[in-house]
Every structure is written in C-alpha cells, then in structure tokens.
Amino acid sequence: MFSMILIMFLILMITTIVMLLASILSKKALVDREKSSPFECGFDPKSSSRLPFSLRFFLITIIFLIFDVEIALILPMIIILKFSNIFIWTTSSIIFILILLIGLYHEWNQGMLNWSN
Numbered sequence: 001m002f003s004m005i006l007i008m009f010l011i012l013m014i015t016t017i018v019m020l021l022a023s024i025l026s027k028k029a030l031v032d033r034e035k036s037s038p039f040e041c042g043f044d045p046k047s048s049s050r051l052p053f054s055l056r057f058f059l060i061t062i063i064f065l066i067f068d069v070e071i072a073l074i075l076p077m078i079i080i081l082k083f084s085n086i087f088i089w090t091t092s093s094i095i096f097i098l099i100l101l102i103g104l105y106h107e108w109n110q111g112m113l114n115w116s117n
C-alpha cells in the first residue's frame with residue numbers, strides 16, 4: 001500500500017517537473033511587434049475602422065450562404081425518397097429547385113455574379 005502511494009507520488013512529481021521544464025524551454029525571449037499585433041484580414045489595425053468596404057464581398061457571402069443552405073436541404077431530400085410518396089417528393093423537389101434557379105437567374109440578371117465591374 002505504501003509503495004503504491006510512493007509510486008503515484010513519484011509519477012506526479014516527474015510529470016510536474018517535465019511540464020515545468022517544457023514550459024520554461026518553449027518560451028521565446030524575443031517579442032516581435034508584428035507577431036504580437038492582431039491580424040485583421042489584411043487590413044492595418046492601426047488605421048481608421050470606418051474605411052469604405054466593398055458591398056460585393058457582402059453579396060458574395062450571402063450568395064454562398066444561400067447555396068450552402070441549399071445543399072443542406074437537398075441532401076436529405078435524396079435520403080427521404082424511398083420513404084415518401086413519389087409524386088409529392090417530385091413536386092416539392094421541382095418547386096424547390098425552381099425557386100433556387102429563379103434566385104440564381106435574378107442574381108445573374110442584376111449583375112451580382114460579375115466580378116469585372
């Protein structure tokens with residue numbers, strides 16, 4: 001019993017010493033100004049935060065989210081095919097895909113997909 005407690009205490013001491021040594025040896029003494037400053041997506045964090053931001057980035061993000069949700073909704077439709085009525089499944093799938101295609105046509109017609117402008 002006493003030897004078991006002694007072994008556990010030695011293991012605890014050895015792991016504590018190893019963790020302390022690893023902590024001391026892994027610290028870098030040099031503090032770099034560039035590495036300690038926050039990275040703000042390529043923008044200089046010291047400048048004004050009220051710079052104009054391109055609306056095109058926001059629109060592309062919204063388009064990506066819409067089509068990402070579309071994939072999350074279409075995949076379960078494929079899985080549920082064998083458990084549902086084929087007519088209702090086909091009708092709801094066609095309506096869903098038509099709504100998405102109309103949205104894609106609207107975005108294309110409005111010029112949201114053109115990066116050249």
